[in-house]
Structure formats: C-alpha cells, structure tokens
Amino acid sequence: MSTVDLTKAAAIVGIHEHVTRYAPDKSELQIQGESVIKAVEDAGLTKDDVDGLLTAGNIRNSGLNLADYLNMYPKMVDNTTVGGGSFEFHLSHALNAIAAGRINCAVITYSSLARSGGISVGTGGVARFGHPRLDPSPDSFEELYGLTTVGLYAMIAQRHMHLYGTTSEQLAEVAVAMRKHASMNPEALFRDPITVQDVVNSRIISTPLHLPDCCVITDGGGAVVVASAEMARNCRHDPVWVLGAGEAVAHQGAGKRDLQFIAAKQSHEPAFAMAGVTQDDIDMAMIYDSFTITVLETLEDLGFCKKGEGGDFVSGGRLQVGGELPINTDGGGLSSNHPGMRGIFLLLEATRQLRGQFEGTPRQVPDCQVALCHGTGGALGSRHSGGTVILGKD
Amino acid sequence: MPEWKKPLPTISGETKPFWDACRQGNLLIQRCGSCQEYQFYPRGICANCWCEDIQWVTASGRGTVWTFTETRQNRTPGFEEEIPYVLALVELEEGVKMFTNIIECDPKEVKIGMAVEVTFVQANQQVSIPYFKPAA
Ligand SMILES: [Zn+2]
Numbered sequence: 001m002s003t004v005d006l007t008k009a010a011a012i013v014g015i016h017e018h019v020t021r022y023a024p025d026k027s028e029l030q031i032q033g034e035s036v037i038k039a040v041e042d043a044g045l046t047k048d049d050v051d052g053l054l055t056a057g058n059i060r061n062s063g064l065n066l067a068d069y070l071n072m073y074p075k076m077v078d079n080t081t082v083g084g085g086s087f088e089f090h091l092s093h094a095l096n097a098i099a100a101g102r103i104n105c106a107v108i109t110y111s112s113l114a115r116s117g118g119i120s121v122g123t124g125g126v127a128r129f130g131h132p133r134l135d136p137s138p139d140s141f142e143e144l145y146g147l148t149t150v151g152l153y154a155m156i157a158q159r160h161m162h163l164y165g166t167t168s169e170q171l172a173e174v175a176v177a178m179r180k181h182a183s184m185n186p187e188a189l190f191r192d193p194i195t196v197q198d199v200v201n202s203r204i205i206s207t208p209l210h211l212p213d214c215c216v217i218t219d220g221g222g223a224v225v226v227a228s229a230e231m232a233r234n235c236r237h238d239p240v241w242v243l244g245a246g247e248a249v250a251h252q253g254a255g256k257r258d259l260q261f262i263a264a265k266q267s268h269e270p271a272f273a274m275a276g277v278t279q280d281d282i283d284m285a286m287i288y289d290s291f292t293i294t295v296l297e298t299l300e301d302l303g304f305c306k307k308g309e310g311g312d313f314v315s316g317g318r319l320q321v322g323g324e325l326p327i328n329t330d331g332g333g334l335s336s337n338h339p340g341m342r343g344i345f346l347l348l349e350a351t352r353q354l355r356g357q358f359e360g361t362p363r364q365v366p367d368c369q370v371a372l373c374h375g376t377g378g379a380l381g382s383r384h385s386g387g388t389v390i391l392g393k394d
Numbered sequence: 395m396p397e398w399k400k401p402l403p404t405i406s407g408e409t410k411p412f413w414d415a416c417r418q419g420n421l422l423i424q425r426c427g428s429c430q431e432y433q434f435y436p437r438g439i440c441a442n443c444w445c446e447d448i449q450w451v452t453a454s455g456r457g458t459v460w461t462f463t464e465t466r467q468n469r470t471p472g473f474e475e476e477i478p479y480v481l482a483l484v485e486l487e488e489g490v491k492m493f494t495n496i497i498e499c500d501p502k503e504v505k506i507g508m509a510v511e512v513t514f515v516q517a518n519q520q521v522s523i524p525y526f527k528p529a530a
Contacts, residue, residue, distance in 0.1 A: 140409065141434075144402075146473035148481075150467070155481065162461070204464075206467065206481075207464040255489075255492065259483075381461075
C-alpha cells in the first residue's frame with residue numbers, strides 16, 4: 001500500500017468556544033453558526049474560504065441543515081457521529097480531504113443543549129423512554145437490563161479494580177486534578193477545589209463510580225477551522241499542525257473481546273507513526289474524561305504507562321500543570337463542560353496551549369510544543385470509538 | 395400477570411429462535427458451521443469468518459460474572475423501582491459474554507468470577523427474558 005505523507009498537510013488555524021454552559025434561549029444551529037463565524041474570524045479568513053463542513057449530532061443540526069442555516073455550499077460534508085470523540089475523527093477526515101486536494105479549508109463544529117433540555121446524559125436509560133443513549137443498542141440484548149452510560153463505564157472500572165487493585169482514591173485523583181484546572185478557567189462550571197476524600201465520600205451513582213467520577217452536563221458548542229499548509233501560512237495565528245491521526249472502534253467482538261482494552265489501543269499507533277513522535281514527546285494531552293475511569297484506561301492504552309498501572313500513573317499530581325503529563329487544562333468534562341459530545345473542546349484547548357495563549361498564567365503548560373488529543377465516544381462497556389490526533393507547532 | 399414496565403425485545407426473523415427458546419426455558423447461542431466459533435448476540439451471519447452457515451445451539455446456561463455494577467440511579471420506568479439492581483456481563487461456559495442482571499441475590503454478594511446460572515422471567519405471554527442467579 002503506497003501512502004501519502006499527511007504530516008503537516010493541514011493545520012488548525014481558527015478556533016472558537018461558545019462559552020455558554022446554559023443557553024435555553026438559543027437553538028443548536030445558532031450556537032454552531034455563531035461559533036463558525038467567530039472561528040473563521042479568528043483564523044483571519046472569510047466565509048468564501050471555507051469549502052468543507054464537518055459536524056456531529058442529530059438530524060436537526062446535521063451538515064445538511066447546517067449548510068442551509070449558514071447559506072454555504074461546501075464541497076465536502078461529513079456527519080460522522082461516533083459519540084463524543086467524533087471531532088477527532090473529523091479532524092482526521094479534514095486532513096485527508098485537504099491532503100488529497102479536494103478542499104482547502106474545513107470547519108468542524110458542534111453544539112448541544114443537553115443541560116437546558118434537561119437530558120440525563122449518563123443515567124437516563126434507554127432510547128424508548130426519551131433521550132437515546134449515546135451508543136444505542138443494535139438489537140434487543142442490552143436495553144432489557146437497565147444499562148446506563150455510567151453503568152457501562154462503571155463495569156469497566158470494577159473489572160480494572162479486580163484485575164489490578166486500582167482504588168477509588170486513585171480514580172478520584174483524576175477528578176481532583178480536573179477540578180484544580182477548572183479553578184484556573186473562568187468559564188468552567190465547577191471551580192471550587194475538591195479533595196480525594198470529598199470524592200470517595202460522595203454519593204455512588206453506579207458502583208464503584210461516585211458522582212464526581214462522572215462528567216458534568218452543560219450546554220455548549222464550538223468550532224475549529226482547518227486549512228491546507230499553504231493557506232495556514234497566511235492565517236492570523238501560527239499554524240497548529242496536524243502531525244498524526246488514527247481512528248478506531250471497539251465493541252463486544254461478538255461476545256469475545258477483552259473489553260479491558262479500549263479503542264485507544266488501536267488508534268494511537270497509526271497516529272504516533274504518522275507524527276513520528278513517541279509518548280515521551282507529548283507535552284500535554286487532552287484526554288476525553290467522560291468518567292475518571294475513561295482517563296485511566298485511555299492513558300494506559302495510549303501507551304503512557306503499562307496496562308494496570310494507570311492507578312499509580314494518575315496519582316501524585318502527574319496530570320496537573322507542573323506535573324509530568326498535564327491533561328485537560330481547561331478542567332475537562334469532569335469540571336468544565338460536557339454537552340454530550342465533548343471531543344471538539346479537546347482540539348480547542350490543545351490549540352490554545354500550543355499557541356501559548358495562557359503565557360504568564362498558571363494554566364499555560366510551559367514550552368508546549370506537541371499535544372495529543374484522544375476522544376472516546378460511546379461506552380467502554382459495550383461499544384465505543386477512539387480518535388487520536390497529535391498536534392504540534394512549527 | 396402484572397404489567398411489564400421495562401423494555402421488551404424487538405423480535406425479528408433474525409432473533410425469533412432465541413426468544414422462542416427462552417419461552418421453553420432454553421438459552422440459545424450461535425455457532426458457525428464453518429469456522430466453529432460461538433457468537434453472541436445472535437445475528438444472521440458469522441461475525442468471525444463472514445459466512446452464513448449459522449447454527450443455533452443450546453448453551454449450558456452456566457457461566458461466571460465477568461464484571462458488574464450495582465446501579466443506584468436510573469430514572470427509566472421499571473428500573474427506577476428496582477434500584478439498586480445489578481447490571482452484569484456474564485461469560486458463558488462457551489466463551490461468549492452477554493449483558494444481564496444478577497437476580498435472586500443481594501447486590502452486596504455479587505463478585506467478579508462468581509458462578510451463575512440462567513433463569514427466566516416471564517414478561518408477558520410471548521416473552522420470557524433470561525437473567526442469571528447464583529449457581530446452585
Ligand atoms: Zn464462521
């Protein structure tokens with residue numbers, strides 16, 4: 001198989017995060033529209049420069065309806081919806097289309113009104129009683145048993161504890177680190193510091209996961225503008241290059257997969273190979289934190305530590321700014337925002353860090369050259385997606 | 395028979411033999427006539443070798459708890475009333491895992507590796523649903 005070198009074929013040139021955490025008076029299309037306009041402006045580009053449109057969500061805010069709303073005629077539309085990590089897949093797809101010369105510039109966008117819509121993202125149960133689970137059952141062999149999204153992650157946490165001796169206190173370390181980062185983010189939903197004891201003494205939602213082991217529910221949205229190398233050189237900010245990308249899914253494997261290994265195990269190798277870097281080169285990472293266990297499993301399966309050693313790895317402040325591998329410096333889904341599919345915010349914060357946007361404040365990761373984003377969508381216990389992208393400065 | 399508030403399966407041509415057997419108290423899984431691999435959930439093709447030579451076989455109904463969670467929050471009607479209940483993945487002797495609830499057991503007693511066996515609960519005249527309970 002001959003391959004095209006995709007490294008640095010495209011760059012993130014514009015970003016915008018809709019800072020709302022609660023927007024009952026707006027439509028999802030409006031949040032996307034406002035985000036797209038501001039992200040294109042951030043890039044120093046105009047509407048006419050954009051010829052690709054990528055989004056994930058429901059039929060109402062799909063690429064077709066969004067192109068109509070924005071009155072644009074993209075040459076490429078991509079509605080890939082594989083749960084929260086969809087936007088890492090989108091960046092990978094935009095890279096392909098740009099490298100192939102099909103388009104010059106794409107915008108990736110997302111919005112959700114999960115909070116003002118009163119949607120129980122994690123514990124609402126199954127499709128026929130309202131909001132669908134993020135990974136609806138393909139048949140009738142699951143929903144009979146009262147699956148919840150939290151439960152499907154909790155089962156994986158339970159197994160991790162059984163096999164490796166991982167503790168609730170270790171999982172809590174992830175929540176504590178995210179809250180510390182949220183305290184530095186004025187837009188974050190929860191900003192008051194918490195301790196490991198606060199987490200383990202709080203209400204259990206689904207054993208062994210406590211309430212603070214679970215992400216928050218907010219409204220929100222954002223947009224990312226991706227451009228060809230040539231266009232990127234002429235944009236307002238220094239390019240944030242796409243160095244590597246990898247995509248994967250994981251599922252029950254007809255009843256035989258060892259679910260303790262998540263999709264990150266498959267998606268990270270092509271991403272690192274394309275980027276030509278190793279785990280040691282990563283200065284900061286944005287790790288999808290739907291639940292604390294998601295972070296722990298993802299770090300293991302991305303190869304930052306050995307399988308089973310995640311509990312030790314996340315402890316002792318390693319994940320905090322100033323630690324060996326700062327992650328989710330915006331406060332993550334656990335403390336900042338989680339409108340149902342959080343993957344776009346991973347790209348936004350990694351770009352801010354690589355731009356050095358927080359220089360002179362505690363939120364900035366010092367000398368940040370290479371960042372990794374890994375989006376997980378769906379549920380670890382049933383089926384999920386994993387998209388790894390590696391970003392870097394010139 | 396009290397009204398069944400929880401979801402009921404959608405029975406299709408692909409899965410009808412499974413649900414017919416449940417009414418008789420048998421747990422069916424599938425085995426490929428070509429590659430001999432077992433699979434679950436039931437489907438119209440072999441997911442392993444991509445042939446269509448799928449055969450139904452009666453499982454022993456015995457297995458172990460691969461993992462589980464005691465659910466303390468679920469607002470879905472039918473489940474809300476049963477909180478706390480145990481959602482589990484059971485690994486059958488034949489080597490395939492299936493979602494289930496562990497019933498007839500204090501949730502505090504459920505452990506990974508615990509031996510369990512299938513039991514059926516009649517939801518209505520047409521449907522009986524397989525659950526698992528501690529092995530006798
Ligand atoms: Zn076969």
